[in-house]
Amino acid sequence: MALRLVADFDLGKDVLPWLRAQRAASEASEAGSGGADVLENDYESLRVLNVERNGNIIYTYKDDKGNVIFGLYDCQTRQNELLYTFEKDLQVFSCSVNSERTLLAASLVQSTKEGKRNELQPGSKCLTLLVEIHPVNNVKVLKAVDSYIWVQFLYPHVESHPLPENHLLLISEEKYIEQLRIHVAQEDGNRVFEVPLDVSLSNSGFKLVNFGCDYHQDREKLSKHLTLCVFTNRTGSLCVCYSPKCASWEQITYSVFYIHKGHSKTFTTSLENVGSHVTKGITFLNLDYYVAVYLPGHFFHLLNVQHPDLICHSLFLTGNNEMIDMLPHCPLQSLSGSLVLDCCSGKLYRALLSQSSLLQLLQNTRLDCEKMAALHCALYCGQGTRFLEGQIIQWISENVSACHSFDLIQEFIIASSYWSVYSETSNMDKLLPHSSVLTWNTEIPGITLVTEDIALPFMKVLNFKGYWEKLNSNLEYVKYAKPHFHYNNIVVRREWHNLISEEKTGKRRSTAYVRTILDNAIKVISNLEARNLGPRLTPLLQEEDSHQRLLMGLMVSELKDHFLRHLQGVEKKKIEQMVLDYISKLLDLICHILETSWRKHNLHSCILHFNSRGSAAEFAVFHIMTRILEATKSLFLPLPPGFHTLHTILGVHCLPLHNLLHCIDSGVLLLTETAVVRLMKDLDNTEKNEKLKFSIILRLPPLIGQKICRLWDHPMSSNIISRNHVTRLLQNYKKQPRNSMIDKSSFSVEFLPLNYFIEILTDIESSNQALYPFEGHDNVDAEFVEEAALKHTTMLLGL
Incomplete structure (x- = not known):
């Protein structure tokens, strides 16, 4: 069942045996008889009347003479204690004891048995008494009225620092509450009571019911x-x-x-x-x-x-x-x-x-x-x-596809991350x-x-503390939180796109700013690794992946600012740790989902190479990774470094070329330098693999593409390098009148268009106006371009 009821206390097991033992000892001393019948009567009248804030339970029963007896069960020591006995046949419907167990408040009504005279004051049906149960049984009448009165002592938050006075609430069914402040003083060796303070709520529009455990009402x-x-x-x-x-x-x-x-x-x-x-x-x-x-x-x-x-x-x-x-x-x-x-x-x-x-x-x-x-x-x-x-x-x-109205992975990641830091502060839900x-x-x-x-209540309290402070905070939030204070990644999304654009153009802002962002990411990953003591099955968090680290670091910065704005009075160090814990939890859940799927399908590290074909197990893991990517992409959440590399490797294993390229073009697969380098090294130059490599290189960002071409010893790679070199040389070239004739003896091949073009490139390279060396390729020149063009033409013609 959705609700479990775990027994904390049972009158029949925790109280009745003790009462029987007490009665048996009394009967033995008095050498009486009929104890069994009396015990059964006691059991029938045994009732729980109140559970105090500290968990102690007050119960009552009537003995064979009709006396009302109050007992207390201590939930800590699991011991019973007799508190007080009224030697009258009265019906108790509310009672409470203070935390020191020296004062007992009780509300009683006269028993309705025929022939019993009215022992209460004329015209009253409820008598509320305050009894000093230790050390002297002084009794004070608090109320004698014709309405029900419930009683409850207020307990201090910290038991080790008791209040200097006892606070007792009297709750009437006539819609008012009185608070009595009871001072205990010494007078002629005895204790007395003093100075009640009434707080009337008689004009309020609600009625408190179900207060305590009432058996008297019908x-x-x-x-x-x-x-x-x-x-x-x-x-x-x-x-x-x-x-x-x-x-x-x-x-x-x-x-x-x-x-x-x-x-x-x-x-x-x-x-x-x-x-x-x-x-x-x-x-x-x-x-x-x-x-x-x-x-x-x-x-x-x-x-x-x-x-x-x-x-x-x-x-x-x-x-x-x-x-x-x-x-x-x-x-x-x-x-x-x-x-x-x-x-x-x-x-x-x-x-x-x-x-x-x-x-x-x-x-x-x-x-x-x-x-x-x-x-x-x-x-x-x-x-x-x-x-x-x-x-x-x-x-x-x-x-993973069981729900149609919401994304199951997305909901789990957000909700579980929320609960991981919920207890840190009461305002986290906002x-x-x-x-x-x-x-x-x-x-x-x-x-x-x-x-x-509905109308919000008006709180007129000088100093909010505890529950009332939290309630007031909730009410203030409802009044003024338009729009809501919930964190979102809009600012992170904008700033991340700016940084990536700057990287592509080579015009990035100060290195100090970027270094701070990346340092934030290092803290997150360190925090994540500290929380996870066991070895990871999947190859995550093992590569740089600067884009994901930038996203991670930006989220740390923005979420920390968000908390600092709205969590007044919380230490900055604690806020920083909460931020690290929250983002670490996000990443850890993603790793956990992937590792569960990895373990379920019994995958091994051999799938990290491109020289094997995809299996059904690899396709299943590729599918769950695609769903993780979809879930995090719409919320713009960071992924563990290495995620995109593994996703791409599985995609190459499992998908036909046209599907693979479609996934790359649509952003489902994100090409990383690590994945492409491994692809270039692992795959040989068969016709199928050449087509794959060329298609991948064409889709790489220019800076990464220039590095990758160096790793592929192939005419196609030389062609790409040559194209990039020529593009850079000719971007500022202006055609000049040329009077010279081509010297055919200087060329090994009589192909006039190519010879003419190479002469132009050689002329530009030898001039002092503009020399554009290809980064990392000092040997790229007009001769290299000529050779690459001839090889590429030969390959195309099948010669």
């Missing part, structure tokens, strides 16, 4: 009305989940108000199994980055609350699905920290998303929307773990893209969605 009555839950998480999100009374069992509607995003979404889902009557209401569970919404036996939804804009980032499962049917059908209550309470059994679970189930869904579902959602959910669960990434990459390498998909117009089967803007 569950059946509540199930017939709306369900409303308020969820927060550490990233500063605030969601209000609302489900109205169900008017029809054919469709279920619920709304989620993303307060931190400034909009709401109303979801309507059709129920497939209408024949079975829905007896339970919708359950909302807080899973930190997600909110789970499910109706047992009918549907299970995972809503991405951090990135709710695109519906494809949320998962919607409906119908008879084993991922739905395995969830418990009993009422569950969501608590803080992804904790879930089973109110019937008294079990406390930690709700976790199941990586294995999400990977299974990713592999088996046919819908692109579910693949997208499952991929993001799985990466959220794994948060950059190598094993999970390996499983996803293994599937991608076998199903600065880095988490997805390559910008719009999604495809409908989700069985789901109708309506999105509406």
Whole structure:
């Protein structure tokens, strides 16, 4: 199932045996009888009432005399402790203990048994008490009103630095909250309480419900009305989940108000199994980055609350699905920290998303929307773990064309790189893209969605700290982030093209600037190699590839500037490391995808030579490399140095000549100096190979082409060298009147047009006006040109 419930606490196992042992010891000392029946009664009344922020659990039960007993289970020591006993038959529906376990707040109502007199103040149904449980049992009445009051102590962020005073919240069903500051002082050897401070919210337009674990309210009555839950998480999100009374069992509607995003979404889902009557209401569970919404036996939804804009980032499962049917059908209550309470059994679970189930869904579902959602959910669960990434990459390498609505490789690279640095700062979701998909117009089967803007809350707080600081940051971003702050490679693309153009024309800017860019690339590769301890199977990162290094270095520079602009207060050194980690992760994922395919098809280093024919395995790797190139090209992401060389070698192995040249001309294959040098050295001069070499040389940039021609001892190569030499000599040549007659005795061949042309070249070379030596070829002159022309003509004529 998509959601795993891992038991953290069980009343029957963690508390009941201890209570039985305590009672057995008491009964033995009193030599009483009927202990078994009493224990059974204790078990029936045993209830969990609250889970404090530190994880400690408060429970209550009634003994055989009707006394209400409070106990605490310490989640760290796994020990139980009795806190306090009320010697009255009262019903407790809310309680909380401070972090020092010296104060207990409890809200109680009178038991409804007939014949019992009203022990509370006349006209009141709820009594809220503050009890000093250590060292003296002083009791103070905080409220005696005709409405329910929930209580909760506020715990400090750092337990080692306790607050100088205790803070207690009183939450009323009449739409107000009071905060009591409780000072503990010494007076005649005893402790007293002082100075309450009320913070009234009576005019606000919301009502807090589901606070604590309440067993007193009529569950059946509540199930017939709306369900409303308020969820927060550490990233500063605030969601209000609302489900109205169900008017029809054919469709279920619920709304989620993303307060931190400034909009709401109303979801309507059709129920497939209408024949079975829905007896339970919708359950909302807080899973930190997600909110789970499910109706047992009918549907299970995972809503991405951090990135709710695109519906494809949320998962919607409906119908008879084993991922739905395995969830418990009993009422569950969501608590803080992804904790879930089973109110019937008294079990406390930690709700976790199941990586294995999400990977299974990713592999088996046919819908692109579910693949997208499952991929993001799985990466959220794994948060950059190598094993999970390996499983996803293994599937991608076998199903690279499985998605039609988005590029699977592209989405995986962007999302996984995002999660690799997500935890470094809370604002990373605003600065880095988490997805390559910008719009999604495809409908989700069985789901109708309506999105509406909502008013942003007004925050009037002097000093924002912790959660409130993050929430305020989210609200400020919604107000003013037009356009978005997400990084993109537009500037890098423009600057990279400028540098390449400068390289071709030989008019590059200062070498210091270029050296700084290339130094950035060296840092990225060093960082990448430090993260990868094992040897690499593929021949990547082993050559210069200055173009990819320039792209890498430019991305470092631009992304660092982007972070420095928007991450105020973060050290520059930390920002630099985040940038290196992010770009290193991008490159590492590309290497990982390629190595997975390489290992799967059992390729060896012999494919690096051109003297072998391509196999089906090589073609499969060539295909995955082409898809990687497509994914990175549209986003303008760097590739590991050596990628283009390997891609070209595989292309020469696997493709017919006309397909190979088409791939080169269309930019699918990028010729590198390393690949072409190897091609010239490995292949002999058969007719087929000559045609290949000549076609390649013609497509090389001039500077590289001049170097490569030196390596090919062939008339065709000499012809190209001669053409380049003549072009340079004649580019500024102006025809002059010539009175001299050609001396035939000086030429070995009587071919007047060629003789005349060679005389002109010789004349230019011997003049003082312009001598253009061919770089690296001092022996290239008019005589070399004549010889090359004759050889080429002889070859063409077949003589």
